[in-house]
Amino acid sequence: MILITLAPAVLWTLxxxxxxxxxxxxxVAWLARRKPGGHGELVLRVKSWWLMVSLFSLAxxxxxxxxxxxxxxxxxxxxxxxxxxxxxxxxDRRVLFWxxxxxxxxxxxxxxxxxxxxxxxxxxxxxxxxxxxxxxxxVTQGFLRAAGMLHWGLMVTLFSLxxxxxxxxxPAEGNPPAGGxxxxxxxxxxxxxxxxxxxxxxxxxxxHRVMPSVSPNKTWEGLIGGVSTTIxxxxxxxxxxxxxxWPHALAAGLxxxxxxxxxxxxxxxVKRDLGVKDSGSLLPGHGGILDRVDSxxxxxxxxxxxxxxxxx
Amino acid sequence: xxxxxxxxxxxxxxxxxxxxVLGINIRHRERLPMAGPAIIVANHNSHLDTLALMTLFPQRxxxxxxxxxxxxxxxxxxxxxxxxxxIIGIIPLSRKLHHSGGDPLKGCHEALDRGDILIIFPExxxxxxxxxxxxxxxxAHLAERHPQTPVIPVFLHGLGKALPKGESLLVPFFCDIxxxxxxxxxxxxxxxxxxxxxxxxxxATEGKLPDWE
Numbered sequence: 001m002i003l004i005t006l007a008p009a010v011l012w013t014l015x016x017x018x019x020x021x022x023x024x025x026x027x028v029a030w031l032a033r034r035k036p037g038g039h040g041e042l043v044l045r046v047k048s049w050w051l052m053v054s055l056f057s058l059a060x061x062x063x064x065x066x067x068x069x070x071x072x073x074x075x076x077x078x079x080x081x082x083x084x085x086x087x088x089x090x091x092d093r094r095v096l097f098w099x100x101x102x103x104x105x106x107x108x109x110x111x112x113x114x115x116x117x118x119x120x121x122x123x124x125x126x127x128x129x130x131x132x133x134x135x136x137x138x139v140t141q142g143f144l145r146a147a148g149m150l151h152w153g154l155m156v157t158l159f160s161l162x163x164x165x166x167x168x169x170x171p172a173e174g175n176p177p178a179g180g181x182x183x184x185x186x187x188x189x190x191x192x193x194x195x196x197x198x199x200x201x202x203x204x205x206x207x208h209r210v211m212p213s214v215s216p217n218k219t220w221e222g223l224i225g226g227v228s229t230t231i232x233x234x235x236x237x238x239x240x241x242x243x244x245x246w247p248h249a250l251a252a253g254l255x256x257x258x259x260x261x262x263x264x265x266x267x268x269x270v271k272r273d274l275g276v277k278d279s280g281s282l283l284p285g286h287g288g289i290l291d292r293v294d295s296x297x298x299x300x301x302x303x304x305x306x307x308x309x310x311x312x
Numbered sequence: 313x314x315x316x317x318x319x320x321x322x323x324x325x326x327x328x329x330x331x332x333v334l335g336i337n338i339r340h341r342e343r344l345p346m347a348g349p350a351i352i353v354a355n356h357n358s359h360l361d362t363l364a365l366m367t368l369f370p371q372r373x374x375x376x377x378x379x380x381x382x383x384x385x386x387x388x389x390x391x392x393x394x395x396x397x398x399i400i401g402i403i404p405l406s407r408k409l410h411h412s413g414g415d416p417l418k419g420c421h422e423a424l425d426r427g428d429i430l431i432i433f434p435e436x437x438x439x440x441x442x443x444x445x446x447x448x449x450x451x452a453h454l455a456e457r458h459p460q461t462p463v464i465p466v467f468l469h470g471l472g473k474a475l476p477k478g479e480s481l482l483v484p485f486f487c488d489i490x491x492x493x494x495x496x497x498x499x500x501x502x503x504x505x506x507x508x509x510x511x512x513x514x515x516a517t518e519g520k521l522p523d524w525e
Contacts, residue, residue: 080335084486087523097483275520281337
């Protein structure tokens with residue numbers, strides 16, 4: 001077991017997340033007892049959280065390779081969901097296969113800690129290569145639309161999300177308290193908590209809609225309340241998990257809070273464009289995997305480059 | 313021996329393939345029968361259709377799952393014939409007219425009498441992927457002989473994109489599976505075919521299916 005190599009702060013944070021889940025489960029059970037039948041979706045949602053948190057913790061604790069494999073799997077599921085939702089051309093079947101192959105390759109760069117290749121592989125080589133592979137297919141009708149949509153999906157589901165994993169490849173010296181795993185945990189916890197905070201603030205006080213035509217449930221109250229709470233949480237977590245000074249910790253919280261909101265509404269716009277409510281049904285109570293990682297796809301590269309610029 | 317092999321094949325190869333590499337979005341799962349005899353009727357786009365439908369049932373029901381498949385195709389080569397009959401567990405069906413006088417559905421009748429769950433694709437062939445072809449009427453003869461047996465229409469979408477006829481490279485796509493309400497025997501074959509056709513066509517409109525041209 002490589003458990004020992006994880007900083008105590010990381011292990012304590014993981015334990016605290018399970019603590020929060022226990023409290024959430026009790027609260028939901030209490031709600032369900034007070035008003036039977038009214039909270040089915042909430043019950044499912046908490047159950048799915050248990051599954052996700054358990055898998056995530058196991059992979060992180062087990063080894064770096066296991067964590068990379070889990071993030072590779074998440075990218076695969078997200079890309080598959082995206083490619084199944086968008087209109088595709090029959091002629092591009094094999095092109096899509098190449099796009100899937102980009103996933104293990106991108107995570108190989110992360111495993112090798114080859115930053116230069118990691119950062120250009122999808123935006124340069126896959127961008128050019130997949131477009132040319134489509135041309136080889138010989139069908140020009142709908143080419144630009146197909147090439148554009150494929151690249152957009154690969155950027156969101158693979159390039160952006162793989163930034164979460166690259167935090168594990170950063171040298172430990174940059175973050176003395178908790179290393180790469182500490183930064184990863186900070187990003188994921190703050191991003192997911194931000195989703196929950198914005199939802200709760202919106203449910204409780206939401207009056208004024210931010211973007212009624214894209215996401216009718218998003219309100220200014222939810223956004224401001226959520227982002228403020230996320231900044232507080234970030235300030236707290238940064239003490240144990242990051243090398244951040246106070247101003248940097250608050251800035252990281254702000255970036256994650258706003259970035260998470262942007263990711264959420266952007267994927268909402270995609271779903272609205274495609275005419276679906278949820279991106280899938282993989283995670284009962286949440287929808288599909290894209291519904292869960294939408295905010296992470298935006299916060300991951302933003303947080304990564306913020307940290308990389310100031311501390312590495 | 314083959315029974316053990318079949319069980320392991322579905323557990324180790326088919327389930328991970330269908331649930332992780334492909335992935336299923338299912339609607340109305342509760343309409344599936346959890347005991348035989350029953351007839352599952354679905355549209356046909358890909359070899360994967362059979363495997364995806366079989367994965368919807370718990371592993372303990374594997375013994376009683378019997379896909380009905382074309383004898384001329386699946387029994388054409390020795391190795392394939394062994395795999396189709398012993399591992400997948402098909403009931404071979406002759407697509408030619410029954411000139412010998414025997415009932416081509418004999419194997420199906422026997423299976424239903426035993427309490428098995430039949431899986432039938434009345435389009436008769438995978439055909440053009442993601443296009444619904446006219447149903448052949450053998451299914452109506454079967455339903456007429458077993459009027460008490462529930463017939464469950466199922467609409468499949470997406471597997472024709474993952475592995476269409478004539479392709480050997482599997483490209484992952486989520487597949488949509490919409491299960492319909494069971495059809496009661498209406499008393500006549502023509503009415504039955506109309507009801508079945510209507511049921512599958514209306515299931516097809518339940519979801520938003522992306523273009524694929």
